[in-house]
Amino acid sequence: MTSANSSKKSSSKPAGRKVAPKPARKPVGKTVALHYTVEVADFHAHLLQVTLRIAQPSASQRVTLPVWIPGSYLVREFSKNLQGLQAKQGARAAEVHQLDKHRWQVDCHADSPLELRWQVYAYDNSVRAAWLDASRCFFNSTSVCLQVEGQEEVPHLLEMPAPRKASADGSRWHLATGLTPQKVDAQGFGTYLAASYDELADCPVEMGAFWSGEFTACGVPHRFVVAGATGSFDGDRLLADAQRICEAQITFWHGKRKPPMQRYVFMLNAVDDGYGGLEHRNSTALIATRRDLPRIGEARASDGYVQLLGLISHEYFHTWNVKRLRPAEFTRYRYEAENYTQLLWFFEGFTSYYDDLFLRRTNLIDSTVYLKLLNRTINQVQQTPGRLVQSVAQASFDAWVKYYRQDENTPNATVSYYTKGSLVALCFDLTLRAEGRTTLDDVMRALWERCSAGPMSEADFAAVLAALGGRSFAKEIAEWVHGTGDLPLRELLGQHGALVLDEPSQMAQRLGLRVSETSGVQIKNVLRGGAAEAAGFAAGDEWIGIELPVRKGKPLENWRLMKLEELTLYAGQQLKMTAIVSRDRRLLRLPLTLPKESTTWRIVPRDAAAVDRWLG
Secondary structure (H helix, E strand, O other), X not given: OOOOOOOEEEOOOOOOOOOOOOOOOOOOOOOOOEEEEEEEEEOOOOEEEEEEEEOOOOOOOEEEOOOOEOOXXXXXXXXXXXXXXXXXXXXXXXXXXXXXXXXXXXXXXXXXXXXXXXXXXXXXXOOOOEEEOOOEEEEOHHHHOOEEOOOOOOOEEEXXXXXXXXXXXXXXXXXXXXXXXXXXXXXXXXXXXXXXXXXXXXXXXXXXXXXEEEEEEOOEEEEEEEEOOOOOEOHHHHHHHHHHHXXXXXXXXXXXXXXXXXXXXXXXXXXXXXXXXXXXXXXXXXXXXXXXXXXXXXXXXXXXXXXXXXXXXXXXXXXXXXXXXXXXXXXXXXXXXXXXXXXXXXXXXXXXXXXXXXXXXXXXXXXXXXXXXXXXXXXXXXXXXXXXXXXXXXXXXXXXXXXXXXXXXXXXXXXXXXXXXXXXXXXXXXXXHHHOOOOHHHHHHHHHHHOOOOEEOHHHHHHHHHHHHOOOOHHHHHHHHOOOOOOOHXXXXXXXXXXXXXXXXXXHHHHOEXXXXXXXXXXXXXXXXXXXXXXXXXXXXXXXXXXXXXXXXXXXXXXXXXXXXXXXXXXXXXXXXXXXEEEOOEEEEEEEEOOOOOEEEEEEEOOXXXXXXXXX
């Protein structure tokens, strides 16, 4: 529902009326300590030109470029795209010495203004780095703006002039960002202020001839920009649905009190194939397929649109859970190296629990759809052998080398702190509700207050659980967070009106395989302990066909295999066969025995009223 203090407005033009929030702080004077200018150097070469003016450098000033971006736990080596770094002090060229992969030292004097210039190759069409072509520009400052050692906490001014040349179709560009505007034109180009490098790094920038719409949620102005949308895109529906999510989450955390952000910007890049998001304190960058956008005239929400709404809900919930309430290890980001924590099961997993839950609470989906989404998550975890090898706490710590560096053995060696973390949240919530003293909602809000919307430890979580739940939850934390056993999902769901049915699984799960079937059967993963592993299958194999043994009255049979489900068509009730695979151009014959049965879960409401009490 739309509250009385909320409104929405969209525009069918490439960009709508510019949001003009009040500055969060006083405008800077004529001179600032650090002044960056980012402009288009060459659309077709995908080059951004960056100039940095340091008003008062130190002698032999050092500058660095981050190796990672907060929220995406992988060293990405952004410096690989930086080129042509030069410096001058007054009319004198200042020599620049590279110290390592991402640090430079400038031969300069102290206190005399220093100017640095460089270019950035921007051709990463994700939410993590920088992109430039004739239709669109997007960047995170972690990929573009050098950090000045010793001046990380001074005000950073970012100037972005409008491109001198028109975009590919001649349309006029606009700019959107969560930074505080200082002096900008009607299209958003001009100067913006960040209080520190952290704030600069936390505010991505979107430029182009994008669609733009606005709404307010609990008094906070929100802007939603979409690049790459087609003519069928229903912007009004997206605004209305996003508004319901935002209002529900603000109310969840603050009731009728003011939220911590003064404005918020959604930046969605609609592409042919892609999905993901990256959270920031007052904005988020999203990527989704164009087919998932809501369409004019279509009342039913497609599965893809529900997934997009879940992504919006997930990244918005991060406004509180990880961007403010955050792991103690993230009190100050270290941009030069990995930042380890064992708490991503809480900050990503619990956020994953609440993202779809808020779709249900805002009636964007019903309980049946919610249970289907939950069912999919549970089966995904249950079908991952790595859940019995690695705990969610270990998976959190290893994100830098395992989750973000997946290979053919990943399902056997690790578990997702997103999916299993969301089920850990579910178990805590259902346990607390069953015991009748409190809920996970209350725990989240109490943690916000206890930690003053700042750094948090596992001990804080345990203390709040004990205080609100009336007993120690050390056993559950040890087993669910630090253990590798299966979670008590069937029992807990049953206590809240949901019935778990066991149904025959699909052939891939029955065999212990993950495959691609776009052109024949290509083996992607061989799961630990499965029939395929016992037969000798390996990742990268092409499964060409099967050979059935001679049976009474039937000769030897050979069949070409194009889909796994064809196995039962050709083999019938036969469980023993020979699989013919191609590996490194060699044909191999593997003795395969199909397991008699394998089951998967299907969750259905047994007591609809009890389910609604939990989900409401």
